[in-house]
Amino acid sequence: MKTLLISILLLAILQPVSAELVNLNPNPDGEPWYVGGLRPLTHSDSLYLQSLPKLRLTTEQARRNRPAEIDNTQHPYFRPIFSQDGGSCGQASGIGYNFTYEIDWERGVSADTPENQYPTHYTWNFLNRGNGGGSWYWDGWNIIDAGGCPNIETYGGDIATGGRTRWMDGYNLYRAGMDNRVLEMSSIYVGDSLGLATLKAWMNDHLDDSEIGGLANFACGVSGMDIVYLNDDNPDPGKQCVTRWDPDMNHAMTFVGYNDSIRYDYNNDGQYTNDIDINGDEIVDMRDWEMGALIVANSWGTDWGDGGKIYMMYKLLAEDGSDGGIWLNTVHVLRARETYSPLMTAKATITHYCRNKLKISAGIAADPDADEPEQSIDFPMFNFQGGEHYMSGGQSGADITIEIGLDVTPLLSFVELGETFQFFLIVEENDPENSSFGSINHLALIDETQDEPVEYEWSQDAVLINNNDVTYCPVNAAIDFDRVEIPEQNIPAATVDEPYEYPFIAQNGEPPYTWNLLMDYNETSAVSEFPDFGGSQIYPSDNDDGFSRQELQFYFPFYGELHDHIFIGTDGSIGFEYNTTSARNASAVINNRIITPYGTDLMLVPEDGDGIWIASDSLQMKIKWISSRFEEPDFDLEMIACLHKSGEIDFFYGDVDPSSNWVAGISAGDGVNYEILTISGENQIEAEYHHTFGYPNLPDNMELTEDGILQGAPTEDDQSWQLSVLVEDFNRVSAQRTFTFTTGESGSGQNPAPFALELSQNVPNPFNPTTTISYSIPQKGKVEIEVFNIKGQKVTTLVNESKEAGSHSAIWDGRDSSDKPCSSGIYFYRLQNGSHTQTRKMLLLQ
Numbered sequence: 032m033k034t035l036l037i038s039i040l041l042l043a044i045l046q047p048v049s050a051e052l053v054n055l056n057p058n059p060d061g062e063p064w065y066v067g068g069l070r071p072l073t074h075s076d077s078l079y080l081q082s083l084p085k086l087r088l089t090t091e092q093a094r095r096n097r098p099a100e101i102d103n104t105q106h107p108y109f110r111p112i113f114s115q116d117g118g119s120c121g122q123a124s125g126i127g128y129n130f131t132y133e134i135d136w137e138r139g140v141s142a143d144t145p146e147n148q149y150p151t152h153y154t155w156n157f158l159n160r161g162n163g164g165g166s167w168y169w170d171g172w173n174i175i176d177a178g179g180c181p182n183i184e185t186y187g188g189d190i191a192t193g194g195r196t197r198w199m200d201g202y203n204l205y206r207a208g209m210d211n212r213v214l215e216m217s218s219i220y221v222g223d224s225l226g227l228a229t230l231k232a233w234m235n236d237h238l239d240d241s242e243i244g245g246l247a248n249f250a251c252g253v254s255g256m257d258i259v260y261l262n263d264d265n266p267d268p269g270k271q272c273v274t275r276w277d278p279d280m281n282h283a284m285t286f287v288g289y290n291d292s293i294r295y296d297y298n299n300d301g302q303y304t305n306d307i308d309i310n311g312d313e314i315v316d317m318r319d320w321e322m323g324a325l326i327v328a329n330s331w332g333t334d335w336g337d338g339g340k341i342y343m344m345y346k347l348l349a350e351d352g353s354d355g356g357i358w359l360n361t362v363h364v365l366r367a368r369e370t371y372s373p374l375m376t377a378k379a380t381i382t383h384y385c386r387n388k389l390k391i392s393a394g395i396a397a398d399p400d401a402d403e404p405e406q407s408i409d410f411p412m413f414n415f416q417g418g419e420h421y422m423s424g425g426q427s428g429a430d431i432t433i434e435i436g437l438d439v440t441p442l443l444s445f446v447e448l449g450e451t452f453q454f455f456l457i458v459e460e461n462d463p464e465n466s467s468f469g470s471i472n473h474l475a476l477i478d479e480t481q482d483e484p485v486e487y488e489w490s491q492d493a494v495l496i497n498n499n500d501v502t503y504c505p506v507n508a509a510i511d512f513d514r515v516e517i518p519e520q521n522i523p524a525a526t527v528d529e530p531y532e533y534p535f536i537a538q539n540g541e542p543p544y545t546w547n548l549l550m551d552y553n554e555t556s557a558v559s560e561f562p563d564f565g566g567s568q569i570y571p572s573d574n575d576d577g578f579s580r581q582e583l584q585f586y587f588p589f590y591g592e593l594h595d596h597i598f599i600g601t602d603g604s605i606g607f608e609y610n611t612t613s614a615r616n617a618s619a620v621i622n623n624r625i626i627t628p629y630g631t632d633l634m635l636v637p638e639d640g641d642g643i644w645i646a647s648d649s650l651q652m653k654i655k656w657i658s659s660r661f662e663e664p665d666f667d668l669e670m671i672a673c674l675h676k677s678g679e680i681d682f683f684y685g686d687v688d689p690s691s692n693w694v695a696g697i698s699a700g701d702g703v704n705y706e707i708l709t710i711s712g713e714n715q716i717e718a719e720y721h722h723t724f725g726y727p728n729l730p731d732n733m734e735l736t737e738d739g740i741l742q743g744a745p746t747e748d749d750q751s752w753q754l755s756v757l758v759e760d761f762n763r764v765s766a767q768r769t770f771t772f773t774t775g776e777s778g779s780g781q782n783p784a785p786f787a788l789e790l791s792q793n794v795p796n797p798f799n800p801t802t803t804i805s806y807s808i809p810q811k812g813k814v815e816i817e818v819f820n821i822k823g824q825k826v827t828t829l830v831n832e833s834k835e836a837g838s839h840s841a842i843w844d845g846r847d848s849s850d851k852p853c854s855s856g857i858y859f860y861r862l863q864n865g866s867h868t869q870t871r872k873m874l875l876l877q
Contacts, residue, residue, distance in 0.1 A: 062332040068118030069165035082622035102288035112339030114332035118165035123330035125168025134367035161418015181208035196424035205436030222360030250358035252277030272342035275355030293324035317349035383469025480512035515540025540760035548735035549755040553725035566646030574635040588678040590699035624700035678726025790869040797874040
């Protein structure tokens with residue numbers, strides 16, 4: 032078998048991810064094959080990626096038959112192969128291919144025209160440090176998630192005037208891009224056969240029975256990869272296939288399909304197997320597979336591989352990166368929004384001589400005379416970025432000034448409708464050498480909730496940006512719109528130890544809705560004697576960034592879930608998964624399920640007496656750290672975290688020499704439920720400071736699903752709880768409401784309703800094509816019966832009229848209000864009579 036080794040001697044040296052760009056194309060006259068220059072991965076990157084939703088097939092999904100081969104480049108939504116500029120592989124794969132494909136599929140348009148393609152350089156130029164360096168695909172996705180992305184036609188080409196340093200100048204250009212958005216990002220662990228099956232299912236049907244599937248991005252090393260030409264035993268003889276990547280992770284690409292029949296004889300035994308141990312580790316797993324390959328699309332033009340594509344053996348999904356596998360055995364996928372339009376935007380004109388010294392954000396305060404915002408949002412494209420260039424990236428005097436647009440819609444969650452509030456543009460400068468200066472020249476807040484946009488102008492003249500400080504520019508406005516809300520609902524009581532389900536209903540705003548149960552810990556602080564500690568020492572996997580798994584002698588409740596073990600990290604945190612044991616800033620705490628008494632880059636120095644100790648019994652576990660900061664052995668830290676069976680958490684601080692770079696808090700990891708201590712980052716901690724988190728008063732064994740279903744089987748009888756629920760609509764505007772949830776005595780059934788209203792279970796259930804819904808009302812009055820899908824969106828109205836007292840029925844034929852057949856799935860039907868409602872669930876099988 033002929034082997035083509037892409038391991039040219041001059042390029043065989045391992046290059047760190049921050050290395051200079053290198054052209055791997057051996058043909059000096061061909062299109063460059065650039066690698067290197069990637070932004071080094073940070074600890075925050077790792078925590079962010081770990082916090083992404085993880086896709087995994089259910090047992091039922093895993094049993095489904097799927098095609099033996101798929102090539103999604105054959106769909107019109109895949110942009111033709113192109114050649115990247117510089118180190119833009121992350122944006123070429125993540126934006127040029129994946130985002131373009133996903134949003135064009137959602138909209139049903141072809142990716143062969145500039146108006147349906149999305150430029151690599153819009154996101155890359157915010158991320159490349161102003162010198163053409165590399166970035167990661169999720170960096171670009173986060174920019175599009177926060178502010179959108181113009182198409183190539185609007186941007187003026189993939190590169191456009193200004194090349195690698197240009198930032199768009201003009202509010203109208205930014206506003207045009209705001210309609211093109213990421214919906215969600217997820218990860219798929221592909222290091223085992225179930226993970227591979229999940230990836231293949233994603234490529235087949237997006238894991239939701241869609242007509243076509245999606246793409247996936249990954250990172251690998253290409254400086255010394257091994258490529259073979261497939262022999263005649265293959266269905267695609269003569270095509271190229273990667274059999275091993277280089278250990279140096281320096282390039283990002285896109286999986287676009289797969290073929291189960293591609294084969295390569297790794298052990299040269301004359302056969303192709305997936306069921307024998309070929310690597311001698313006495314385990315038969317995917318690392319022993321010789322059959323099956325994914326299809327990779329690259330951004331090195333059509334001269335690379337076979338028209339810009341190449342096969343890669345399944346085996347490399349499971350291999351460690353040092354053994355030729357992909358980065359972290361993980362791929363990342365996204366979905367795009369078919370439609371989106373911001374409700375409130377900001378237009379700002381800013382002058383400054385060095386853009387990477389500025390951070391631009393936005394905030395809001397209910398008080399129209401406030402000096403500072405009460406709530407704020409950041410933007411990943413204006414965060415001390417872009418290198419030492421003028422604001423627009425060029426070198427002329429005009430490039431010192433830029434006009435930008437910001438989508439500030441999420442701030443509407445904090446607006447009192449119709450009441451005047453204060454909007455703030457926030458500009459922070461970090462220029463310790465005092466080498467640059469600038470000004471805010473103009474600001475306008477634009478209300479797009481009306482038929483015609485309403486613009487609120489900043490009334491002041493230009494102001495200088497405060498040197499090495501924060502500058503707030505306010506605009507007063509009053510906005511009234513159809514905001515999402517949670518109507519008053521009658522929640523039926525539950526029966527102890529019996530299954531319970533209740534779907535919350537939201538209205539107005541822009542569905543679909545996403546729900547969360549708000550779980551607020553009761554916090555108290557005091558000064559108390561640092562506890563004596565007689566526990567035993569534990570030894571983490573490494574003294575720097577290591578961890579130790581410890582079993583608990585009780586079930587520890589934490590944000591509504593019970594845990595029987597924890598992972599104790601050397602960086603001052605406690606996690607519940609082996610890879611989430613560290614958080615060094617507030618963002619890392621918020622995005623991970625974690626307990627962090629003192630989070631920073633710590634390191635144990637045993638010869639100085641550093642270590643971790645535990646003391647545990649059936650009621651509590653205490654963890655004690657004595658630690659130093661990384662490469663700072665003189666730094667002193669002594670602290671204890673105590674986890675109680677009741678769910679209470681204590682932080683005790685003894686001998687602490689704090690710095691300004693640390694965080695303390697707890698988090699459910701859902702971005703909604705978290706508590707950050709006010710002392711985080713302070714340079715001093717009061718001697719023997721003690722902070723307690725009291726567990727929220729929540730019903731055991733109950734949860735609120737993302738779709739708004741309160742479900743479970745409560746265990747405490749004759750109890751009452753106040754449940755606060757938060758709903759977020761498609762525009763990320765939110766609302767919340769508190770409800771009373773009660774249980775009756777065990778076996779007593781639900782508490783009787785205070786009125787004789789009854790909604791029966793539909794018959795038949797499951798059903799196809801029709802089902803009958805019976806109900807009774809106590810007296811004559813208006814009756815509404817509406818059907819909702821699992822996302823809380825109204826599907827149709829079955830009854831909307833006055834009815835006599837007594838029993839009635841309605842029939843649903845499985846069609847929506849437009850008379851279109853609904854897809855198979857769970858639906859809810861709600862009866863409303865006066866101020867009273869009842870809701871039940873049904874299952875449609877088409």
